Amino acid sequence: MTLHVAESRTFKTHSKKIIFFDIDGTLLDYRKRLPVSAKEAVHRLQELGHEVALATGRSPFMLQRVAEELRIDSYVGFNGQYVVMRGERIYTNPFQEEELGELSLFAASSGHPLVYLDEDSMRSSMMHHSYVEQCIASLEYEHPECDPEYYRGRPIYQTMLFCEEPEELQYRERFTGLDFVRWHPFSLDVLPGGGSKAGGIAQLIRRMGFEPEEAYAFGDNLNDMEMLQYVGHGIAMGNAPDCVKQIARYVTADVDRHGIASGLRMVGLLP
Known part of the structure; x- marks a missing residue:
């Protein structure tokens, strides 16, 4: 109560x-x-x-x-x-690189951008997307530079997935080892499982x-x-x-x- x-x-x-x-x-x-x-x-x-x-x-x-x-x-x-x-x-508690590789391939095939974050910077999987621009602007940052391979060879602790709520179920069902938490109508935080x-x-x-x-x-x-x-x-x-x-x-x-x-x-x- x-x-x-x-x-x-x-x-x-x-x-x-x-x-x-x-x-x-x-x-x-x-x-x-x-x-x-x-x-x-x-x-x-x-x-x-x-x-x-x-x-x-x-x-x-x-x-x-x-x-x-x-x-x-x-x-x-x-x-x-x-x-x-x-x-x-x-x-x-960083991601396993293989996990992000699978998520990246699926998101790209669905037309949904990702933003990869480490302790120093962030990079987008797409050159430009209005959802990324709006969500990142709400944090008072500009659209990140594009680098779809940014997750390779470095610790990534969180990823942002950009899609609307009806589209997120496919990710939850497919990637049961990851956690998804919506923070914006256009974006979810993706975390290592149990994080x-x-x-x-x-x-x-x-x-x-x-x-x-x-x-x-x-x-x-x-x-x-x-x-x-x-x-x-x-x-x-x-x-x-x-x-x-x-x-x-x-x-x-x-x-x-x-x-x-x-x-x-x-x-x-x-x-």
């Missing part, structure tokens, strides 16, 4: 907690800006001695601006496939000495659902879909209505 007020409970844990924040639609508003109230709230958590980390579908090169502005050096990237603790990479933000968070909190009950997470989209269920305190943004709100322990205000600051007060982490 989703709770909209903080519960009073007693745990045999230390007072320091770890708080994970998704980026798009959670920390960043609809204009991809970081609200002043969110920035001040995160800095206050840090002043109180709590650990703060990002948990995002973005690649490391796509999250650096937010990380630097918030003075965060721990993160779960690529929806859990790439984990950094205090500036040190501690876990990665999720929850898995990446488990790697980080274990290394930092926390229990799941001592972890908090804020998210707003479908790729946040495992994360919100895994941590002891999952907080859905007010702008999240109903299915996300229903599995979260708490629901805060919209991202553009001081949702981060309000949620942190709700759960008792800030006065």
Whole structure:
């Protein structure tokens, strides 16, 4: 059951907690800006001695601006496939090259572009496609350069598949060893099988000495659902879909209505 007020409970844990924040639609508003109230709230958590980390579908090169502005050096990237603790990479889970080869052939035969991502860059399987342009622009990046062989000989941690919802079923049925998570009407994130933000968070909190009950997470989209269920305190943004709100322990205000600051007060982490 989703709770909209903080519960009073007693745990045999230390007072320091770890708080994970998704980026798009959670920390960043609809204009991809970081609200002043969110920035001040995160800095206050840090002043109180709590650990703060990002948990995002973005690649490391796509999250650096937010990380630097918030003075965060721990993160779960690529929806859990790439984990950094205090500036040190501690876990990665790349695709098998053969898996991406099969996916690439099938997507090309279906006329659907892919974008391959590693920690430093991204490349498209097609020279130009309107779906790629629209989706990547929503992240404030330009259409990637074309290199359909980019996945060969390097670790790829996440791939974007560009197709509409009725067309995705063929991929789910054919590639059962991969996970597909829709994040845009025209795009899905493709992950190695079993990959999720929850898995990446488990790697980080274990290394930092926390229990799941001592972890908090804020998210707003479908790729946040495992994360919100895994941590002891999952907080859905007010702008999240109903299915996300229903599995979260708490629901805060919209991202553009001081949702981060309000949620942190709700759960008792800030006065």
